[in-house]
Amino acid sequence: MSDKLISSEKRTAYILTLPAVLLVFGIILFPIFSNVWISFKEVELKDIRIPEPRAKKIVKTISGETTKIKILYKLRNSSLLQEIRDVSFQDKFPKNFEIEKLDPRCSFEKHTLKCEFGNWPAKYREKLNVVFETNDGSNIDKKRLKLIKPKLDGKSDNILLNTNFTLKNFKKVLFENEFLDLLLTTFYYTFFGTVGSIVFGILTAQMVNQKFHGRTFMRSVLLFPYVAPVVALAYTWELLLDPNSGTLNSLLINYQIIETPINLLGQKYIELNVLGFDFKLRLALTTVIMFEIWRYFPLAFLFILARLQAIPKELYEAADVDGASPFQKFFKITLPQITAVISILFMIRFIWNFNKFEDVFLLTGGASGTRTLPINVYQQGFAISDIGMGSAVSIVIVLLLLMFMFFYFKLLGKRVDED
Amino acid sequence: MRTKNILIFSLISSFFLIFLISIWKILATLQGLNINSFNIEVIFVSGFFISLAQIGINDRIKNIYKSIIFSFAVVICDGYLIQKLPLWYNIGVFLILYFFTNKISKYNYNNLKEEHSTQVILFDFLTLFGILFFSFVILFPFYMMIVTSFKTQIALLVNPLDFSINFSQDIKDLFKSYFVIFKSYKFGKYILTSTIVSVGTVVITLLFAIPAAYAVARLNFFGKNFLSTSILIIYMFPAIVLVIPLYTIFSQLGLRNSIEGLLIVYTATTLPVAIYMLQGYFKSIPKELEEAAIMDKLSWFGIITKIIIPLSIPAISSVALYVFMIAWNEFLFSLMFLDNPNSFTLSRAIQYLSGDAETPRQYLMAGSVVVTLPVLFIFVYFEKYLVSGLTAGSVKG
Numbered sequence: 001m002s003d004k005l006i007s008s009e010k011r012t013a014y015i016l017t018l019p020a021v022l023l024v025f026g027i028i029l030f031p032i033f034s035n036v037w038i039s040f041k042e043v044e045l046k047d048i049r050i051p052e053p054r055a056k057k058i059v060k061t062i063s064g065e066t067t068k069i070k071i072l073y074k075l076r077n078s079s080l081l082q083e084i085r086d087v088s089f090q091d092k093f094p095k096n097f098e099i100e101k102l103d104p105r106c107s108f109e110k111h112t113l114k115c116e117f118g119n120w121p122a123k124y125r126e127k128l129n130v131v132f133e134t135n136d137g138s139n140i141d142k143k144r145l146k147l148i149k150p151k152l153d154g155k156s157d158n159i160l161l162n163t164n165f166t167l168k169n170f171k172k173v174l175f176e177n178e179f180l181d182l183l184l185t186t187f188y189y190t191f192f193g194t195v196g197s198i199v200f201g202i203l204t205a206q207m208v209n210q211k212f213h214g215r216t217f218m219r220s221v222l223l224f225p226y227v228a229p230v231v232a233l234a235y236t237w238e239l240l241l242d243p244n245s246g247t248l249n250s251l252l253i254n255y256q257i258i259e260t261p262i263n264l265l266g267q268k269y270i271e272l273n274v275l276g277f278d279f280k281l282r283l284a285l286t287t288v289i290m291f292e293i294w295r296y297f298p299l300a301f302l303f304i305l306a307r308l309q310a311i312p313k314e315l316y317e318a319a320d321v322d323g324a325s326p327f328q329k330f331f332k333i334t335l336p337q338i339t340a341v342i343s344i345l346f347m348i349r350f351i352w353n354f355n356k357f358e359d360v361f362l363l364t365g366g367a368s369g370t371r372t373l374p375i376n377v378y379q380q381g382f383a384i385s386d387i388g389m390g391s392a393v394s395i396v397i398v399l400l401l402l403m404f405m406f407f408y409f410k411l412l413g414k415r416v417d418e419d
Numbered sequence: 420m421r422t423k424n425i426l427i428f429s430l431i432s433s434f435f436l437i438f439l440i441s442i443w444k445i446l447a448t449l450q451g452l453n454i455n456s457f458n459i460e461v462i463f464v465s466g467f468f469i470s471l472a473q474i475g476i477n478d479r480i481k482n483i484y485k486s487i488i489f490s491f492a493v494v495i496c497d498g499y500l501i502q503k504l505p506l507w508y509n510i511g512v513f514l515i516l517y518f519f520t521n522k523i524s525k526y527n528y529n530n531l532k533e534e535h536s537t538q539v540i541l542f543d544f545l546t547l548f549g550i551l552f553f554s555f556v557i558l559f560p561f562y563m564m565i566v567t568s569f570k571t572q573i574a575l576l577v578n579p580l581d582f583s584i585n586f587s588q589d590i591k592d593l594f595k596s597y598f599v600i601f602k603s604y605k606f607g608k609y610i611l612t613s614t615i616v617s618v619g620t621v622v623i624t625l626l627f628a629i630p631a632a633y634a635v636a637r638l639n640f641f642g643k644n645f646l647s648t649s650i651l652i653i654y655m656f657p658a659i660v661l662v663i664p665l666y667t668i669f670s671q672l673g674l675r676n677s678i679e680g681l682l683i684v685y686t687a688t689t690l691p692v693a694i695y696m697l698q699g700y701f702k703s704i705p706k707e708l709e710e711a712a713i714m715d716k717l718s719w720f721g722i723i724t725k726i727i728i729p730l731s732i733p734a735i736s737s738v739a740l741y742v743f744m745i746a747w748n749e750f751l752f753s754l755m756f757l758d759n760p761n762s763f764t765l766s767r768a769i770q771y772l773s774g775d776a777e778t779p780r781q782y783l784m785a786g787s788v789v790v791t792l793p794v795l796f797i798f799v800y801f802e803k804y805l806v807s808g809l810t811a812g813s814v815k816g
Contacts, residue, residue: 006639012719013640016630020690021646023627027687028653031664038664048670158671207549218550220802224557227798229748231766232787235773236564239780245579247449247563254448254455254580294556302806325535326542348655355657358750362770374659381663382755394660401657 032398038391040165045385051079053087053120053152059145062131066139068100073128073150077120084124084154089115091150096138100131120154169392186372188282189289189360190353196293198345201300206334208301209308219305226298234362237291241265268369284368288360292353300345307341308334347408351401373397425474427537432523433466435544439515442555447508451581454504465493466519473523482524490516522547561791568596568785575780596785604772604782606765606789613765613790616678617746620685621739624693627686629735632697633723637709647698654691662755669756676759684752689742696741700734701727737804744794765790 056074073091077084089106091113099108106115113130134140173179208219225233240247241264249261262270262283270283311334319329357374360366366375373393381390440462448454469489476485494513526540533539566582567575574581584593591598600606634640635647665684666675674680704727712722728735753767763771769786772778798805 009638010640013634013638013643016634016638016719017646020627020631020694023683023687024653024690027665027684028656028661031661031668032656034664034668035660038667043667048667050671203549204553207546207553210546212546212550218554219806220799221554221557223798223806224561224795227744227748227794228561228791229750229766229787229794231750231769232564232791233560235769235783235787236560239567239784240560240563245576247579247582250579251445251448255457256455323535325538327538351655351657355659357659361754362750374657377659377663381666387663387667390663394663397657398660 035391035394035398038388039169039395040167041388042164042166042168043387045382045387047081048387049079050158051077051082051084051122051154051156053084053089053117053154054078055089055150055152057091057146057150059142061140061142067134067137069132069140069142069145071130071132071145073130075117075124075126075128077122077124079122079156081122082156083122084120084156085118087117087120087152087154089113089117089150089152092148093132094144096134096136097132098135100133103128103130169388170395172389173392173396182371182373182376185285185369186354186374188285189292189356189370189372190350192289193292193296193353193356194346194349196289197297197349198300198342200293200297201304201345202338202342204297204301205304205308206330208305222301223298225295230295230358231362233295234291234359238265238363241287265364266368282369284364284370288363288370291363292356292359295359296349296353300349303341303345304338307338311337343412347405350404350408354401354404355397373400421532424532424536425471428474428526428540429467429470431540431544432470432519433463435548436466436469436516436519437462438548439519439551440512442551443511443515447504447511448580449582451578451583452504452508461496465496469493469516469520470523473520474527482521485524486517486520489520564784564787564791568781568788569593570781571595572779572781596779596781597789600782600785600789604768604786605760606768606786608761609763609765609768610789612678612763613747616681616685616764617743619678619682620689620746621742623682623686624689624742625735625739628690628693628697628738629728630723631690632694633701633727635694636698636701637706650691650695654695658688658751662751665752666755675756676762678762680756681752681764684756685746685749689745692745693738693742696738697731697734700731704730733804737801740797740801740805744797747790747794 054076058072058074060070060072062068062070073089075089093111093113095111097111099113102108103115105117106113108114115128117126132140204222208215208222212218241249243249243261243263243266246261248264249258252258253261264287265284267283269280272279272281315333316329319333324332355374356372357378360370360372360375361378364370366372366379371379374397377390377393377397380386380393437457437459441457441459444454444457472489473485480488490513493516494509563582566584569584570582586593635643635650669675669680674683708726708730709722712726717725748766749764750766750770753764754770757763757767760768760771765786769783769790772786773783
């Protein structure tokens with residue numbers, strides 16, 4: 001009895017989980033594997049389309065003869081690159097039709113015109129003329145003829161399925177693609193975005209953890225940038241920062257803080273002089289990082305706030321008795337309590353920022369020194385139309401991420417051991 | 420020691436006052452007032468003076484009179500005599516100063532004697548500063564988005580700083596951008612597509628996730644641990660890595676530019692989160708209820724529909740709201756898979772609109788308002804459910 005129950009439990013579990021597992025594996029895991037496959041191939045965007053044999057049917061009446069009709073098929077290979085083999089053709093006609101002249105490749109049986117065209121090379125085009133006559137002298141309904149569509153079939157190579165592999169893509173990614181610059185930009189973007197959002201998260205969480213009027217309202221306001229659609233936010237920022245008539249530049253000029261507008265999203269470098277040292281700041285990248293911090297600090301805020309609210313009040317009361325200053329309380333009590341959350345947040349945000357595509361894409365499109373690796377995937381795959389290259393870049397992303405996670409956990413594990 | 424503390428206190432509070440007045444000035448400038456300077460020196464001196472006087476006078480005059488006197492003095496000095504600005508601006512300055520003097524009135528000689536008093540003051544003012552600073556920084560872009568959508572192209576070009584809305588004009592003129600995007604740019608259709616896609620994703624995700632989450636939470640089967648850990652790992656996986664293979668596969672299957680294609684991808688990407696959140700909740704439901712149901716010979720299907728679902732309505736609705744928001748906000752896949760304007764979602768439509776340099780920006784902002792409002796509305800209205808879910812790490816981004 002109990003054996004039966006266990007086996008039925010197992011069976012039910014598989015039935016219940018199967019749809020979800022299949023869908024997730026099909027849409028997420030399978031593409032990751034096919035990414036590896038594609039990255040070793042030379043594939044361009046235009047190769048993806050499977051070549052199809054196509055026919056356009058044109059029905060022409062012959063003047064003076066109502067019982068006769070001429071049909072013109074415009075045949076072609078849809079692909080400009082690949083041939084189609086063993087093209088077969090089929091079209092149906094009314095019962096009273098008889099064919100006048102038959103192409104040697106075709107046959108007319110059971111009111112069906114069948115043809116075997118053999119192989120069509122790329123860009124192949126042909127016109128096929130057929131004339132029909134009714135055998136009972138009745139008139140021909142042109143519209144009805146048009147409604148019947150011919151069927152075509154053929155075999156062609158799917159460029160994705162053949163086994164020609166090459167290392168060309170990876171060579172290109174690593175040696176021709178300004179790889180170091182790309183990596184550095186991505187690293188700056190990810191690292192400073194992550195650190196910035198965590199710092200702001202700590203500040204805001206500390207703030208909201210105090211008692212004041214409108215605290216719950218403040219908490220939902222702080223989450224606005226995180227829940228609003230990225231498209232709307234990115235375009236609003238773009239308007240705000242626009243050099244010609246953007247609000248920020250107009251304000252700064254109005255208050256005589258700057259003299260000429262700064263193109264915050266379109267200028268790669270800005271020369272700064274701090275304490276007598278001249279240095280070049282990557283302006284557009286900094287702006288994009290600012291946007292990222294602005295948009296994602298709410299997540300850090302929420303996590304840290306939840307942790308802060310769980311810290312026992314007694315700790316602070318004891319510190320008050322000992323006469324600790326607010327800063328001492330923050331550094332000696334609060335910070336040690338939230339390090340665990342921060343290290344998790346750092347990992348989550350690092351991984352997600354590393355793969356962030358939309359924000360940079362919408363703000364700058366990857367121009368003026370903001371080209372990160374995910375942007376490069378898009379540019380290679382869709383702007384340059386080199387699918388293979390795009391795949392290779394995304395494989396590089398996955399490898400870098402796995403490396404990061406490996407070292408991060410190793411480091412974290414070590415620290416836990418030391419504790 | 421005390422003099423030092425008094426000086427530090429006055430410095431901090433006057434910087435705070437400068438910050439308050441500057442924000443007010445920026446807002447006033449954006450209403451079309453012609454203010455060209457923050458007048459930092461004047462504000463600093465008056466802030467410093469008020470703080471010192473506050474400690475000096477202490478309780479000798481009633482708080483309200485004190486605040487009103489100080490505020491009046493500054494308003495007349497700064498707003499009226501020096502800058503000659505309209506009444507509403509000066510009322511604002513008055514209120515700010517009133518707030519400020521009230522805030523600092525809790526400090527007196529005795530507080531300042533205490534140990535760490537400067538740090539306490541700094542902490543207090545930093546909190547106040549933070550609240551105002553973050554509210555301003557976060558709300559300002561949203562404010563700008565809404566106001567720009569009510570302006571005209573010419574008004575925006577003539578004075579980019581004038582964000583005042585002319586309410587006396589005709590309703591039709593005021594909402595012109597909205598009429599235009601719905602009439603000429605077919606935004607009604609895009610809203611419909613976005614709604615269908617988002618609601619569809621919610622329904623399919625729940626349909627798949629509830630049984631799977633129940634199995635993970637309750638049943639014992641081979642591969643259960645593997646399944647629950649792989650859910651988390653898949654959740655961390657980047658979408659950008661999926662884009663190229665999915666694009667090629669969808670192109671070959673003819674699923675691009677179709678709502679079905681989007682539905683499949685969105686469901687697959689939201690499923691791990693949904694399962695993760697739901698199984699956590701299902702585990703908290705007492706097992707005895709199900710045992711009773713098994714005694715009554717209820718099938719697994721019956722247990723899920725008659726016991727689990729009615730008991731976990733709050734969790735299911737918060738998952739549903741999340742999935743809706745994720746699908747509604749999604750941009751990457753809609754950019755990749757949709758290139759025919761007939762099947763655009765809202766986000767993709769706005770991006771397409773912006774690709775045309777001729778598109779007036781107020782239309783763009785009207786579109787942005789249309790896409791943002793439903794999400795913010797849902798968020799504010801159901802905030803209690805959603806925040807607890809957010810900490811469970813449910814929204815990826």
